[in-house]
Amino acid sequence: MLEKExxxxxxxxxxxxNGLGFVTLNRARALNALSREMLVSLHAQxxxxxxxxxxxxxxxxxxxxxxxxxxxxxKSLYYSGIKGNTAEILDFFTDEYxxxxxxxxxxxxYISLAQGIVMxxxxxxxxxxxxxxxxxxxTPSTRMAMPETRIGLIPDVGVSYMLARAPGRLxxxxxxxxxxxxxxxxxxxxxxDKAIADAAAETLPxxxxxxxxxxxxxxxxxxxxxxLDAPSSDAAAQEAGxxxxxxATPLIEQHFAGATVADIVASLAADPSDWAQLTLTTLRSRSxxxxxxxxxxxxxxxxQTFAACLQDDLTLVARILERxxxxxxxxALLIDKDGRPQWRPADVDGxxxxxxxxxxxxxxxAHPLHDLA
Numbered sequence: 001m002l003e004k005e006x007x008x009x010x011x012x013x014x015x016x017x018n019g020l021g022f023v024t025l026n027r028a029r030a031l032n033a034l035s036r037e038m039l040v041s042l043h044a045q046x047x048x049x050x051x052x053x054x055x056x057x058x059x060x061x062x063x064x065x066x067x068x069x070x071x072x073x074x075k076s077l078y079y080s081g082i083k084g085n086t087a088e089i090l091d092f093f094t095d096e097y098x099x100x101x102x103x104x105x106x107x108x109x110y111i112s113l114a115q116g117i118v119m120x121x122x123x124x125x126x127x128x129x130x131x132x133x134x135x136x137x138x139t140p141s142t143r144m145a146m147p148e149t150r151i152g153l154i155p156d157v158g159v160s161y162m163l164a165r166a167p168g169r170l171x172x173x174x175x176x177x178x179x180x181x182x183x184x185x186x187x188x189x190x191x192x193d194k195a196i197a198d199a200a201a202e203t204l205p206x207x208x209x210x211x212x213x214x215x216x217x218x219x220x221x222x223x224x225x226x227x228l229d230a231p232s233s234d235a236a237a238q239e240a241g242x243x244x245x246x247x248a249t250p251l252i253e254q255h256f257a258g259a260t261v262a263d264i265v266a267s268l269a270a271d272p273s274d275w276a277q278l279t280l281t282t283l284r285s286r287s288x289x290x291x292x293x294x295x296x297x298x299x300x301x302x303x304q305t306f307a308a309c310l311q312d313d314l315t316l317v318a319r320i321l322e323r324x325x326x327x328x329x330x331x332a333l334l335i336d337k338d339g340r341p342q343w344r345p346a347d348v349d350g351x352x353x354x355x356x357x358x359x360x361x362x363x364x365x366a367h368p369l370h371d372l373a
Contacts, residue, residue: 011038012063013045019056019213021049022205026063031070034121036092042125043099046106057109057134057219060125061205065141065198068114069122072096074151074330081327086318093156093317094368096121097310100158101372104128104306109216111135111223114192115201118144119180124157127191131306133216135223138183138192139201147178149286151333152325152341154294156313160301162191168249169256175294176261177282194227251275261291262348287325287341288348296356307372312360314369319359 010027023042025032049055062068072092080088103110103125111134112126118138123146126136138144146155146163155163155175163171166189174181186192196204204226213219255276258264261283268280283291293316301309320326325343332341345351 010035011041013041015049015052015055016209017054018209018211019054019215020208020219021045021052021055021058022209023058023060024063024205025061025069028062028064028066030073031067031117032062032064032122033070033073034096034125035073035076036095039096039099039121043095043102046102050107055108056213056216057111058106059111059113059205059208059219060129061113062115065115065202067117067122068112068142069119069125070117071120071122071147075334078327078330078335081321081330086321089321090314090318090368093314096124096157097314097369098372100124100128101307101310101369104131104158105373106132108132109134109220111137111219113137113139113201113204114142114144115139115198116141116143118142119147120145121157123159127157127159127162128306130162130193133220135193135220136191137201137223137227138186138195139198140183140195141198142183142186142192143180144183144186144191145178145180146174147180149176149178149290149294150329152287152290152327152329152343153320154290154297154313154316156317158306158310158313160297160312161304161306161309163298164301164304166190168253170249170252171298172256172295173252175298176256176264176286176291177279178286179282194224196227200226248275251279255279260351261288261295262351264295265348284347287329287343288345288351289325289343289354290320290329291348292351292354292356293320293359296360300360305373307369310372311362311367311369315362315367316359318363319361322363 008026012024012026015021077089110129110132112129114126129136146159148155163175170189183195187195211222255267256264258267265283268276328341332338
């Protein structure tokens with residue numbers, strides 16, 4: 001007999017008549033990796049709720065506390081790539097970015113409960129809620145990342161906009177290393193609005209279903225009361241986490257101020273501290289081209305709108321498919337799992353021969369996302 005999740009839809013929508021629309025990511029065994037169908041369904045449902053006056057706000061959460069969403073379903077992209085079907089890959093990203101934009105333009109509060117793993121595409125269906133007057137909720141179990149340099153891609157789904165506006169160099173650090181940050185760092189970086197205890201997070205959907213909301217303000221106020229709960233019942237663990245953040249921040253500021261990835265690598269190499277050497281080892285495992293594009297992308301995003309960031313995302317994906325590392329990165333990490341990607345160039349020294357600006361030149365006469373405001 002098939003398990004319940006195997007026959008259930010990977011994304012569920014319902015409106016119990018209390019003023020809220022609920023979105024439940026229901027693909028827990030795949031850490032809620034987003035398929036194209038899930039993204040198209042979410043976009044269509046938001047369009048329907050947009051015109052439904054009975055819906056005052058939307059609440060998005062996972063059926064599993066382990067993972068809100070680990071990103072897009074990139075394994076399927078690999079198989080399209082090795083067949084040379086780049087059009088199919090670009091269609092996936094186009095639909096994803098349109099969904100991200102639809103969230104940002106939604107006229108009602110869009111509230112996400114980002115518990116557990118929140119990476120890549122998971123950021124894309126939570127971060128744009130900041131534009132709606134909604135809330136981005138995190139918990140002590142939240143681990144947030146844009147890990148695309150691990151697979152030869154760039155931080156996409158419009159999140160370059162948020163990374164560019166994070167304080168100091170944290171956005172550069174996240175984009176280049178692909179490393180995760182804690183819930184404390186997410187709050188201080190402006191990537192989360194409120195934190196709640198994991199125990200409170202697990203009961204929040206049921207509590208919301210049991211309440212009646214006559215306005216969007218009622219929903220926000222209700223969640224605000226829940227968020228008054230201590231984010232961590234373990235004071236020692238909370239203090240340790242805060243100390244770790246405080247330790248890393250000045251090092252991130254020092255080393256990620258470089259103008260290029262080569263400058264960042266040189267700065268880290270000259271620092272014998274454990275943190276610097278561990279970070280250097282991390283960078284040496286990432287795609288040099290992706291790191292360079294990611295750094296340029298985030299710094300360019302500081303002058304752009306959210307829509308323009310999404311347009312750049314798609315342009316970069318198209319260019320990377322022409323002459324980049326995406327398919328090889330997915331192969332090494334997720335298909336063969338040999339951990340030995342053959343990056344092009346192989347190291348940061350080879351970046352001197354790469355024209356990074358060319359990757360930002362649209363390959364289309366009419367950009368597929370030209371209609372985004």
